[in-house]
Amino acid sequence: MKIKETAAVISQESLCGGVYSMWIETNAAEYASAGQFISVYSNSDARLLPRPISICEIDKTSKPGKLRLVYRIAGAGTDEFSRMTTGDRLDILGPLGNGFLAPVSGEISPDMTALLIGGGIGIPPMLELAKSLTCSVITVAGYRSSMEMFLTDDLESAGKLYIATDDGSFGTKGTVIDAIRGEKIEADMIFACGPKPMLKGVKDLAESMGVPAYISMEERMACGVGACLGCVCESTAIDDHSKVNNKRICADGPVFNASEVVL
């Protein structure tokens, strides 16, 4: 069920340079699951297209429920969102796409270990996933430096957390893959969201470990619902929609089994 409505901003805070955390009150929360995203519309007529933002946390205890969006300012639209304060209103559409748990429902038992890998602004969806999983959770988060770390307390309270920084100012120096190999982390399945080079590393890692990896892809989007074919990614199999090798990230994803996509 996708909800298009005007949501209310409950709170907004800056987590670190350029990264913001916003809680909104919306009926979309009721239908949301980890790894899905929502389209957030600008209040400016000059900005036509919604910004797809991943869901960081879902609170269904109230009605309407609440969604937490943790996002980085990437342009004028997200800059506009970052200036919103309690009581401000913004149009949203969601939840959109398929979450992390859709492809593995019924396959996770409590004695398993899930490895969650997030890179940069790909980290936020890992928080709701860590909270949703009923098995053991190990999260590995990659940041540029200790100055740009965010959500570490939240992630730590939802499972074991390892950190990698590009400059070595905290945790393992290097990539999330370096941290996983360095700490000799083992798992029964992998979930990941982050930049494409990281996802490629995750795909290779999963193959070497012999476990499935579910990765969340990103691309510039327009409609967000699978109609415009703007945000496709190359798929290994012929896709159902266009009968070529292009899956729609917004509608067929954003989470794919890593073996489904060409990176």
Added chain:
Amino acid sequence: MNTSVSIAGITLKNPVMTASGTFGSGIEYSEFVDLNKLGAVVTKGVSLTPWSGNPTPRVAETYGGMLNAIGLQNPGIDTFIERDLAFLSKYDTRIIVNVCGKTTGEYVEVVERLADTNADLLEINVSCPNVKEGAIAFGQDPKALGNITKEIKKKAKQPVIMKLSPNVTDIALMAKVCEDAGADAVSMINTITGMKIDVRRRRFVLANKTGGLSGPAIKPVAVRMVYQAASAVKIPIIGMGGIASAEDALEFIMAGATAVAVGAANFTDPYTTEKVIDGIGQYMTDNKVSDINELIGCVE
């Protein structure tokens, strides 16, 4: 109050349709919009075989508009007939199938395949700016445009709408060429070729470098072109380009369009088509207009 209009003998319950490529075949948007309310659904361009389209990024936002270079990704006519036309048959709306191809022969073959289907009208895409072969190559040369129109008219069972490109010097001439070649209607405008550069990275934003500009930014150009074409031809014109409200739609109708299409605005608000339909009705009530046909080309 009469809101119905007629294109080549096909009656539409109201003049509002979707612009090709922005609405798929309505499957995705049917979750939001009651397709029965629409004058017509215009489907995304369909070719003889599946087309992969262009590399990504395929879309970029610009001030008051957007660029796209999807490149006509589509599943080909077989899947389209089996799945998309079957889906649309459940709804009480007119079906306009947008047809694309690399060669005249490919266009004609798709048109022939559609002959015995539930498609009400055919819209011939001779104006997509994002593919290397076909499409706009036909739409920018009056002779080529006349020839392909004639070839398609010879085989088409349904009325033929030629979709025109704004990337020409004289839109009235192109509309006239279509009319003279037997086209039943023209639709305009397709997107205006544009470009966006990321100055920080010193790179083109779109993988295709250029893309088609749509959205409110192009509306004045589109209204002007509809007016010019309406002054030159007698066949109906379907107007589009930046329509996001009933007022926008009425501009096109008063400029001479018999029907209008909502495109990029579907991305800003999936309910735009319904809002435009309701808004036109409200305008007619407020201004005591009993028949929408009175408004077509009424500007003075």
